[in-house]
Amino acid sequence: NWTTGNVIDEQVAAIREQVGTKRAICGLSGGVDSAVAAALVQKAIGSQLTCVYVDHGLMRKGETEQVEKDFVAATGANLKVVDASERFLNALAGVSDPEEKRKIIGREFIRVFEQAQLEILQEDGPEVAFLVQGTLYPDVVESGGGTGTANIKSHHNVGGLPDDIEFELVEPLRQLFKDEVRMVGAELGLPDEIVQRQPFPGPGLGIRIVGEVTKDRLDLLREADAIAREELTAAGLDREIWQCPVVLLADVRSVGVQGDGRTYGHPIVLRPVSSEDAMTADWTRMPYEVLAKISTRITNEVADVNRVVLDVTSKPPGTIEWE
Ligand code: XMP
Numbered sequence: 001n002w003t004t005g006n007v008i009d010e011q012v013a014a015i016r017e018q019v020g021t022k023r024a025i026c027g028l029s030g031g032v033d034s035a036v037a038a039a040l041v042q043k044a045i046g047s048q049l050t051c052v053y054v055d056h057g058l059m060r061k062g063e064t065e066q067v068e069k070d071f072v073a074a075t076g077a078n079l080k081v082v083d084a085s086e087r088f089l090n091a092l093a094g095v096s097d098p099e100e101k102r103k104i105i106g107r108e109f110i111r112v113f114e115q116a117q118l119e120i121l122q123e124d125g126p127e128v129a130f131l132v133q134g135t136l137y138p139d140v141v142e143s144g145g146g147t148g149t150a151n152i153k154s155h156h157n158v159g160g161l162p163d164d165i166e167f168e169l170v171e172p173l174r175q176l177f178k179d180e181v182r183m184v185g186a187e188l189g190l191p192d193e194i195v196q197r198q199p200f201p202g203p204g205l206g207i208r209i210v211g212e213v214t215k216d217r218l219d220l221l222r223e224a225d226a227i228a229r230e231e232l233t234a235a236g237l238d239r240e241i242w243q244c245p246v247v248l249l250a251d252v253r254s255v256g257v258q259g260d261g262r263t264y265g266h267p268i269v270l271r272p273v274s275s276e277d278a279m280t281a282d283w284t285r286m287p288y289e290v291l292a293k294i295s296t297r298i299t300n301e302v303a304d305v306n307r308v309v310l311d312v313t314s315k316p317p318g319t320i321e322w323e
Contacts, residue, residue, distance in 0.1 A: 033134030057085025
């Protein structure tokens with residue numbers, strides 16, 4: 001019979017068997033799957049695991065700290081944090097096209113992550129032979145089922161290492177659905193903020209700024225997003241809403257009046273959606289009072305924002321994200 005306790009015991013035994021005395025690396029994204037996979041592997045092999053978190057500077061307020069502090073406190077895992085925010089900002093400078101942004105963020109992410117892997121490989125200790133991934137059952141089905149290895153190509157700026165390093169994959173969540181992963185995570189002691197986290201795109205706030213991504217715009221959006229999340233949580237809407245992208249229309253300005261002066265600021269879009277699987281979605285008919293509170297707080301507390309608008313488009317035709 002299925003219990004989270006059984007799943008954990010089984011997977012811990014299987015991971016120990018697979019990894020033996022070698023070492024493993026796990027990339028943390030801030031999301032549920034990688035956190036739970038890492039926590040399971042940590043339980044199985046302890047200090048033989050090193051987690052890597054690439055801070056691309058596109059996370060929401062408090063999320064990097066959540067990984068650095070709460071995840072580590074809950075699991076005791078070795079964590080290597082790479083602050084690459086400058087690098088991502090530089091790479092994104094002047095870019096407004098959504099697909100171009102995605103490509104750049106993906107490319108930089110892989111480069112930074114591989115560099116971190118190479119540094120871990122060079123440390124003293126047992127051979128690093130495994131890469132942990134938070135693959136879920138639906139991912140397995142979708143991709144045709146095979147398990148495999150990951151090829152890491154070194155780049156010409158890193159000398160003295162073999163051209164190709166091959167890792168064997170450790171995928172302790174391969175038999176689980178998302179809700180089961182959340183249960184396992186809770187049982188392993190991960191905090192609710194990690195285990196119950198709503199979907200958030202890998203490219204982060206980079207694809208929630210319509211226009212060029214800059215440090216100032218990211219800071220502004222982080223503040224607006226934090227207010228919206230705080231109020232949605234306070235109103236008890238986190239379970240009802242699948243996710244609520246908060247989008248900055250950085251290239252749009254509109255006239256407003258605040259205090260005793262005319263303003264010419266940017267709009268923030270709220271995009272609360274209800275969905276089962278993100279393939280289709282409907283805009284969430286959420287209470288006006290909550291919308292009013294979010295709007296008042298954002299326009300009062302976030303400089304340069306003088307308007308808050310609600311996206312009332314279903315998917316299709318609109319996607320959940322604006323980019
Ligand atoms: P769309 O905007 O296509 O989003 O309706 C569907 C779901 O996918 C998320 N999303 C992404 N996730 N990388 C990701 O990891 C991406 O580039 C990306 N784009 C969209 C989105 O948040 C929603 O949950």
